Amino acid sequence: MLNTLKDLRDLVVSLKLTVVLLVFSIILVLVATLDQVNLGVWAVQEKYFKTFVVFWKVGNVSVAVFPGGYTIGGLLLLNLLGAHIYRFKWEWRKLGIWFAHAGLILLLIGELLTGLMQDEYHMRLDQGQTKNYSESYRNIELAITDTTDPKFDEVVAIPEKPLLRLETIQHPKLPFRVAVKAYFPNSLLGMRAPAMGAENPVAVTQGAGTQIVATQRPLTYKENERNLPSAYVELIGPEGSLGTWLVSVALEDPQTFTAGGRTWKMALRFARHYKPFSLTLLKFSHDRYAGTDIPKNFSSRIRLTTPDGKDDREVLIYMNNPLRYAGLTFYQAGFENNDTTTVLQVVRNPSWLIPYIACGVITFGLLLQFGIHLVGFVSKRRGAA
C-alpha cells in the first residue's frame, strides 16, 4: 500500500508525466485548431477545452476519444504543484525555474478563473441612441414586461433552459402560467401560407404568429452568422388559456396583450445585462487610407452618464483603446448601417490582471534561469580558451 502511494507520488511529480501531458496538450490544441474550420471558435472551446473528456460522434454514438482541456490542464497543475512541493529545493541555481513554474501555476489558475467568471456581451448603439444595458451574444431570454404603469416597467425574464426543456413556468409576478409548446434553437421566419405548406407546428392564436411562421434550422457555427431562436408559448390564466403566441429573436418589436387587467409586452430576445450607467453614441467614425477601402481606424465618441450625475463625460473608444469602467471593459468591435451604428464588445472579467502578473513572473524566471546558464557557459568557455 505504502509502495503504491509512493509510486503514485513519484508519477505525479515526474518529468515523464510533464512530457506526456505536453504531448497531449499539443495534440489537443492542434486538433481543436483544425476543427475550427468546421465548428467555429465557440463550439471548439466547448468541445475541446471547457470539458473533461472530448467526445467524437461515430454514427449516432458519442465516443470518448481524448482527455479534454480541464483534465490535461488539471493534471498539469497537479504535476506542477506536486513537483514544486516535493522536488524543488531552495537553490540559487534553481531560482529561475522556481519562478517560471510558479508563474505558470498562476497562469493556469487565472485561465480557469477567466473561463468560469468571464462574461461577454455586446452593445449596439445607433448614432444618438442611449442604452443602459448590453446584450448577450448567445444566451436568450423570454422577457415579459408589465407596462401598465407609464413611470416604470417591471420585467420578468425567463432564461433559455426552461424553454429548451419545454417546461411550464409559474412566476409570482405573473398572473398566468407560461407553457412552452415548442422551441427552435435556430429558426427562419417567413410569411404564413397554409395552402403552400408554410404552417406553424403549433396552432398560434395570438400576435404575429397568426401571419408569420417559424421554420427550424440547424445550428450554425459560422463566425458571421447567428442562431436566431423562436418559441411557441401558451399563456394560461386562472380562467384558462389566453392564447398561443409565436415569439422569436428575429421579431423586432415586443407583442402587446392584456391579462389580469394589466398591459403586458412579451419578447424573446438576447439576454440583457443592465448597468448602473448609460452610454450614448455621439459619433462613430470609420477612417480609411486615402484612395482605398483599407480601414485605418474605427472609433466611437461616447457620452457616459450615471443617474446620480456623478459621472457625465465624453470618452473615445477606438481600436486598441477600450474604455474600462465599473469592472467592465468596452471595446470597439464593429459597425453597421453605413457607419451610423457602432457595436461595442462588453467584457466583465474580474481576473483580467492575473495573466499580466503570471507572465511577468514567468518571464522573470526564464530570463533568470537562461541568464544563469549563459553566464556559466560563457565563463566556462573563457576558462577553456
Place this chain on the structure above:
Amino acid sequence: MKRFLPLAILVLAALLVASTLLPPRYRSEYDLATFSRLPTLVNGRIKPLDTVARTSLLVLQGRQRVTAADGRTVTPSEWLLDMLYKPDVADSYPTFEIVHPDVLSLLNLTPEDGVAKKRFTYVQISKNLAELARQSRLAEEVEQPVRSAFQRAVLQLRDSVILYQRLQGSIVAPGVPNFLEQLNQFDAVVAAGVAAARARQAGQPSDAAAAKTLLELTDSFATMEQVGYLLPIPPVTGKADSRGWHNAGAALQASVQAGRLNPAITTYVGLGLAWRGYQPATFNSLVQQYRASLDREIPGIMTKCDVEARFNSSEPFYNAMMIYVLAFLLAVFSWLVWPQELGRIAFGLVVIAFLLSTAGIGVRMWLEGRPPVTNLYSSALFVGWVAVALCIVLERLYRNAIGSVTAGLVGFSTLLIAHHLALGGDTLEMMRAVLDSNFWLATHVVTVTVGYAATFLAGFLALIYVVRGVFTRSLDKDTADALTRMVYGIVCFATLFSFVGTVLGGIWADQSWGRFWGWDPKENGALIIVLWNALILHARWGGLVRQRGLMNLAIMGNIVTAWSWFGVNMLGVGLHSYGFMDAAFWWLIAFVASQVAFILVGTLPLARWRSFSATR
C-alpha cells in the same frame, strides 16, 4: 598568399555588393530614372512609379522584366509608359501568367500559344473576357475556403485583368480618340463648351458640337475617376497629407470646375504626347521641370521616392540570397578541404549578406515608419535575419563552420520564401485598423518572430547533426557535443522568446478584443511552439532523450514552426488569417515530408551512422 586570398575575395564581394547601390543605368534616350521616381498614391501609400510598375508586373506575371514579341527587353518603367500612353503596344506584351489548363481552355488558348508556355498578351485574353467574367461570378458565389483550384485561378486572372485595365485607364481615358490632344487644348475646349452651354441656356444660338465635346469629355473624366488605379496628382496646396492626392479623373473634373488644367495633369499629358511622338528631348525637359517643382513642394516625399526607387533597383534581398548560397557551399566544402581559408571566406560572406539584408530591412522600416515585421513577407525577412544573427554568434564562439553553413541555409531559404511571398504585390502595405499599433508590432510581433527564428535555427542545426552523422564520417565527438550544446542553447532561447511573444500577444488581445486568450488559430500555433520547446527541454532534463533524441525533437520543431507560421493561415479562419496562400500549401507539405524523412533517418540505429560506426 593563402592569408590574403580570403581577404581579397571578401573585398571583391563587398565591392560587388556596393556596386548594386549605384544609380541604375537606363539604356534609353528618355530620362526614365526621373520618370520612375515620380510619386503616386496607390493602396494608401505614396510610392514612386517604379514600385507600381514592378509590383504590378509581379502580380500579373511573377517577374519584373518584360520581353516583347521581338525579343526586346522592356524595363518596368518603359512598360508602365506604354501601359499609360500606348495601350495597344502594351497589349501585345506577354504580361499575363496563366498556368491552369482549364483556365487556358476557357480562353481558347493552349500553352503553346504563350511565351515560355505560360505568358500571354492582353490581346489573346481579351477575346474571351465575357466568359471569364461569367466564370468569376460563379466562383465568387462559392465561399473562399472551399473554392477549387480552377475557381481560384479564375478569380486571380479576373483580378489581374481588372488591375491591368485600371492601370491603363490611369491617365488616358480608355476608348476616347485623341484624348491627350484634347487635353492639350483643354482651356480652349472647356471655354468653348461652357460658352456653348451658357448660350443655349440663355436661348441664344450655340455651338452644339463644342457643348457635346465637353460633355463627352466630362463623362470620360467621371469614368476615369471610377477606374483610375494611380493617384499621381499631388494636392494643389503641396501638403504632405495623403488625403489630398487624386487620380487623373478626379483632378480633371476639378480642372473643369476651375476652367484651367491641373499643372500635374499638364505634365502627364505632355509626357504622353512626347512618349508617343518619340521626342525624348521634350519628354526629358518636362519630367525634369515637374520634378523640380515637386522638390520645392514636397521635398520629404521626393526623398523617400528616390530612396525607394534605388532600393528597388539594387535588390538587396536577391543579392543577399545569392551570397548566402555561396557561403553555404564554401562552408560545407570547408569541412572537406582548407578548413581555415574556406571557413573564413564563408563566414565573411555570411556577414556581408547579413549586413546587406540588415540595410534592406532598415530601409523598409524607414520607408514605412514601422517596426520590422508588419506582414507575412516581412516576417520571412526577419526570421532569416534573426537566425543568421544567432548563427554569427555561434560561429564566433565555435569557429567550426557550422554557424556559417546554417546561416547560408536559413538565410537562403527564408529569402526564397520572401521572394515568393512578394508575388502578391507591394510588400509595404498599410496596416489594417486592429494591427495599427507600432508598440505592439514592435513588442509582440518582433518577439514572437524571434521565437520562430530560433526554433527553426535549432531544427536546422539538428539537420546538420543528422546529415553529417549518418552520411559522413565527419561528426566526431567534439563536433557532436558542440552541436548538442548549440541546439540546447538555442531551444532555451526559443522557449524564452516564443513564450514572451505569445504572452505579449495575449496582452495585446486583452487590450484590443477583451480576452487574453481566444483559441484563435494563430494564437494556438504560437502556443504549440511554446509547448513543443518546453517539451524538448523537459524531455532533456528528465533524461528521456539524449543527443539523437534532442536532435530529432528539434527537427520536429521545424514542422511545428512551419505549421504555425504558414499552416494556420491556410485554414482561412480566425482573426489572424491575413495571408491566405495556395501554391504555398504544397511546398509546406513537401517541407513537412522532408523533415519527417530526416527524423526517420535520425532514428536509424547508431551502427548505421557512418560517423559513429567508424569510431566504434
